[in-house]
Amino acid sequence: MRAEEKQGAVVLYDVCDFDLTQTFTCGQCFRWIPENEGYIGIASGRALYAEQHGDKIILYDTTMREYETFWRGYFHLDENYDAVKRILSEDAALAEAIAYGGGIRILRQDLWECMVSFIISANNNIPRIQKIIALLCRNFGEPIGYRGKTYYTFPSPECLCTLTRDELSVIRAGFRDRYILDAAQKAAAGDISLDTLSDMDTETARQQLTSVCGIGNKVADCILLFGLGRYEVFPIDVWMRRIMENLYFGKETAVDEIMSFARRQFGLLAGYAQQYLFYYAREKETKI
DNA sequence: CACCAGGCAAGCC
C-alpha cells in the first residue's frame, strides 16, 4: 500500500486487508455514519470523510502530515494484518470468519470515548448505543462544521463531570447515567489517569478501569482492546459466548472456560480473533 | 404483553 496527497485528500493505493464498511460496522466503534459513497466520522476532534473504491481509499480534507501523525495510527495501518490472518487461519473456524470479515482493522480509538461508549454498551443493543452516544455528543460536545453539516466532538471528562443525573437524562442512557458521571468525575479528578493507563501493564490497567462504577470485566476488556491496543484481550459478551459455544464447544459453556480456551488457542492475537468472530456471528444472524 | 439488548452493582448466603 502507498499513500499520496492529492487535491486536499490523502489517497491510499493498493489497499489490502482493509475494508471501510467492515471496519466501521463490526461493532468496535459507534460514530461513523454512512454518507454518500463513504463514511463521515469524528475521531479525537477531527472530522473525516472517507470513501473506498476497490483497493483505493480516499481520506478527504486531510494532509500527508495529518495522515502520518494521526489517521495512519487510528486505522492501525502499521500492523501487518496479512500475517495476523495467516496465523489465525490455521484454525478452521476462524478461517471461515476471516473469509467474511477479512477487511476489519481494529481502530485505535480515543481512550475516553471508548470508556464511555462501552459503559453505555452494558445490557444494551448496538442501534441504541449509537443513539445514546450521538445524543451525548450533540448535547455536550463541541460543534464542528464539516461538508455542510454540523457534527460534534465527544465531550471531555471536565465537561461531563459538572453535570447532574437530571441534566444527563436528555441522552436517555437509563441506569447508566450515574456510571458515566462516575467515570467523568474520576477522570477529571485524576483518580484514574487516562494518560498513564497506556503505560501500565494490562492487568494493572484493568484494575484501574474496573474501579469505575459501571466498568466490569467485559467492558474493561473492550476498553483494553479498542482504547489501549491490548490485542491479546478477548472480550466475551452474549454474541461471543453464543458463537464460541457453537463453533468450539457444542454446548453451553461458562465464560471462564471460553476465556481460557481462547487464550490458549489464539494467544497474543486473541483480540483480532474476537473481532473476526464477533462480526461473523452478527453477519450470520442478520442475514438468515 | 412478555422478552431481550456487546453487563453491572448490590444484596444475599
Place this chain on the structure above:
DNA sequence: GGCTTGCATGGT
C-alpha cells in the same frame, strides 16, 4: 467467595 436479582429504555 459464588450466586441471584433489579436495572432504564426502546425495540420486537
